[in-house]
Amino acid sequence: MSGVLVVIEQRDGAIGRISWEAVAAGKFLGTKIGVDVGAAVIGAATESAAAQLSAKALAKVVRIEHALLAQYTSDGYSLALEQFIAQDKPEYVIFPHTYQVRDFVPALATRFGEMLISDVIAIADGPVFARQLLQGRLQGSYRHTGTGPCLVSVQAGAFRADALEAGSAQVSRFTPALDAAQIRTRPEPPFRGSEQTIDLGSAQLIVSVGRGIKDAENLPLVQELAKALGAELAASRPICDNGWLPMERQVGSSGQTVSPRLYLAVGISGAIQHLVGMKGAQCIAAINKDPDAPIFEVADYGIVGDLFEVVPALTEAVKAAKG
Amino acid sequence: MKIIVAIKQVPERDAQVRIDPVGKWIEELDVQFALNESDAYALEEALQLKEKHGGEVIVISAGPERAGQVIREALAKGADRGIHIEADDLGSRDALGVARLLAAAIQPENPDLVLAGLQSEDLGLGQTGVILAELLGFPHSSLILHVDVTAKGLKVKRELEEGWFQSIELPLPAVLAIQSGGNKLRYATLMGIKRAKTKEVRRASAGELGADASPVVILEGISLPQKQRSTQILPGSPKEASAALVEKLRFEARVL
Ligand SMILES: Cc1cc2nc3c(=O)[nH]c(=O)nc-3n(C[C@H](O)[C@H](O)[C@H](O)COP(=O)(O)OP(=O)(O)OC[C@H]3O[C@@H](n4cnc5c(N)ncnc54)[C@H](O)[C@@H]3O)c2cc1C
Numbered sequence: 001m002s003g004v005l006v007v008i009e010q011r012d013g014a015i016g017r018i019s020w021e022a023v024a025a026g027k028f029l030g031t032k033i034g035v036d037v038g039a040a041v042i043g044a045a046t047e048s049a050a051a052q053l054s055a056k057a058l059a060k061v062v063r064i065e066h067a068l069l070a071q072y073t074s075d076g077y078s079l080a081l082e083q084f085i086a087q088d089k090p091e092y093v094i095f096p097h098t099y100q101v102r103d104f105v106p107a108l109a110t111r112f113g114e115m116l117i118s119d120v121i122a123i124a125d126g127p128v129f130a131r132q133l134l135q136g137r138l139q140g141s142y143r144h145t146g147t148g149p150c151l152v153s154v155q156a157g158a159f160r161a162d163a164l165e166a167g168s169a170q171v172s173r174f175t176p177a178l179d180a181a182q183i184r185t186r187p188e189p190p191f192r193g194s195e196q197t198i199d200l201g202s203a204q205l206i207v208s209v210g211r212g213i214k215d216a217e218n219l220p221l222v223q224e225l226a227k228a229l230g231a232e233l234a235a236s237r238p239i240c241d242n243g244w245l246p247m248e249r250q251v252g253s254s255g256q257t258v259s260p261r262l263y264l265a266v267g268i269s270g271a272i273q274h275l276v277g278m279k280g281a282q283c284i285a286a287i288n289k290d291p292d293a294p295i296f297e298v299a300d301y302g303i304v305g306d307l308f309e310v311v312p313a314l315t316e317a318v319k320a321a322k323g
Numbered sequence: 324m325k326i327i328v329a330i331k332q333v334p335e336r337d338a339q340v341r342i343d344p345v346g347k348w349i350e351e352l353d354v355q356f357a358l359n360e361s362d363a364y365a366l367e368e369a370l371q372l373k374e375k376h377g378g379e380v381i382v383i384s385a386g387p388e389r390a391g392q393v394i395r396e397a398l399a400k401g402a403d404r405g406i407h408i409e410a411d412d413l414g415s416r417d418a419l420g421v422a423r424l425l426a427a428a429i430q431p432e433n434p435d436l437v438l439a440g441l442q443s444e445d446l447g448l449g450q451t452g453v454i455l456a457e458l459l460g461f462p463h464s465s466l467i468l469h470v471d472v473t474a475k476g477l478k479v480k481r482e483l484e485e486g487w488f489q490s491i492e493l494p495l496p497a498v499l500a501i502q503s504g505g506n507k508l509r510y511a512t513l514m515g516i517k518r519a520k521t522k523e524v525r526r527a528s529a530g531e532l533g534a535d536a537s538p539v540v541i542l543e544g545i546s547l548p549q550k551q552r553s554t555q556i557l558p559g560s561p562k563e564a565s566a567a568l569v570e571k572l573r574f575e576a577r578v579l
């Protein structure tokens with residue numbers, strides 16, 4: 001076993017940013033332990049993605065291609081990659097931590113008697129892999145002790161994709177042996193959720209509310225602050241899960257991505273799935289009673305206190321400033 | 324339909340956590356425990372399926388003595404019986420090891436459907452359900468918000484990124500990892516709590532299940548996250564801090 005293999009995700013030939021970040025993580029690890037780094041792409045038409053990968057400084061690019069891989073299925077992807085890993089014998093296999101990876105890589109790892117070290121945010125000497133615990137309040141260091149391949153997925157934003165060196169990697173093809181009967185699930189084409197009537201994506205000022213608000217009947221408190229600021233109201237997932245605000249106001253990995261001038265987070269802890277949706281804001285302010293809340297890791301300004309006292313005071317201060 | 328729901332007891336969300344002296348886990352004596360959020364949704368989905376189609380809902384949890392609390396809570400909400408895998412050494416098992424324990428206890432039950440939560444709030448591995456499917460040899464799907472029973476098996480609604488969804492058909496028996504938010508959660512009624520006392524909770528020890536416990540991944544230590552960006556914390560009373568924030572937003576950040 002040797003080398004690092006990065007398995008990227010593509011959609012119609014397009015490679016998402018998190019996949020490039022996985023390539024960067026693979027390169028980082030490969031340099032650290034002094035081994036070659038290759039990349040693989042899975043699908044029924046992988047030529048375009050492979051061409052983009054081959055323009056980077058990689059030891060090789062592999063197209064794992066089969067007509068039965070046209071649509072993602074856990075069975076199809078697990079079987080295909082299981083066969084390739086068995087042949088290629090990489091020591092490390094790196095994935096972007098996407099919903100697709102969550103869905104099949106744990107099953108793939110199990111076939112090798114291994115487990116996925118998921119949602120990794122840093123790689124230190126050892127190698128030791130760091131990942132968040134307790135929703136970002138703590139961090140754990142994990143080490144692989146198994147004898148098979150070590151599978152790792154990396155969190156969005158943890159590695160920098162923009163520093164990838166150019167190169168010209170050899171592209172090869174791998175055709176897995178697949179049979180339609182082995183694929184037990186039948187996926188239908190993706191569809192959009194609710195009507196999109198609010199464009200949070202282009203909002204300049206956003207007040208966003210989280211579970212700290214405790215109850216739907218307390219929402220007018222933040223609605224008034226939003227009104228005083230002339231801001232759109234947004235929310236973390238649990239608020240929309242509870243039906244207190246419509247899902248189209250949800251910010252995060254399964255909701256909207258926003259990049260306002262100001263994002264004011266009220267009673268939001270700052271879980272990674274929320275942060276990926278708002279980290280791009282020009283200025284972030286947070287109100288939270290917990291001084292150790294992870295939201296303060298990304299906030300420019302913070303008020304540590306009870307939102308039920310702070311929000312009304314802030315609404316007054318905004319009104320006073322506006323005259 | 325015989326449905327098994329894997330439920331985990333985790334530290335309460337607002338718990339103030341402290342790292343233990345050996346730096347391997349948190350001081351558990353400090354914290355209150357609760358049912359993992361997505362597991363509550365998995366339980367709710369199971370109870371609704373039973374109400375529509377009949378059958379039995381069995382909850383299973385691996386953990387120390389205290390994990391009995393979440394089993395009783397699930398029984399009070401309407402689960403029919405519980406299985407408690409008593410294990411004090413879960414911290415030294417990896418996800419594969421925990422899933423092997425669960426699979427060993429689930430297998431003899433021959434369920435039609437196994438539900439797990441998508442992700443535990445403490446370890447956040449997001450994979451025990453999928454591993455369980457592989458160990459049981461069942462098809463699976465994860466990030467599931469809604470389940471319909473069809474003539475051929477199941478049709479489920481799966482969440483994708485950025486507000487997209489997808490329907491997936493799969494045959495039974497199957498494993499689903501349930502995402503939070505698909506249903507409205509019920510509360511236990513007084514009657515439910517009373518009836519729960521008469522329901523069966525079978526105890527199985529990790530030893531008698533005979534599952535392999537040697538880890539392939541070990542948690543070497545835990546630490547506080549390194550601070551990335553420095554937040555300016557605005558001190559004072561709510562009124563003072565608010566006035567200072569408005570001032571900063573207008574004249575320093577210039578976003579108002
Ligand atoms: C696959 C997946 C996708 C997800 N997608 C999303 C997504 O798109 N968007 C999203 O937001 N989440 C998403 N989540 C959920 C995410 O992991 C968190 O659970 C969620 O963001 C937490 O929301 P919250 O911060 O409002 O609640 P909590 O984490 O419960 O935080 C509440 C905060 O309020 C503070 N607080 C409590 N009372 C007060 C008070 N009186 N005054 C001041 N502060 C107070 C607390 O200190 C705490 O920090 C996803 C999770 C998964 C697994």
Ligand SMILES: Nc1ncnc2c1ncn2[C@@H]1O[C@H](COP(=O)(O)O)[C@@H](O)[C@H]1O
Nearest residue numbers: 329330385439440442443448449450451
């Ligand atoms: N000790 C346990 N006992 C019962 N179920 C568990 C246990 N650990 C994990 N699970 C289940 O697996 C899901 C995913 O957990 P994790 O892989 O740790 O994120 C949880 O939501 C539970 O449904």
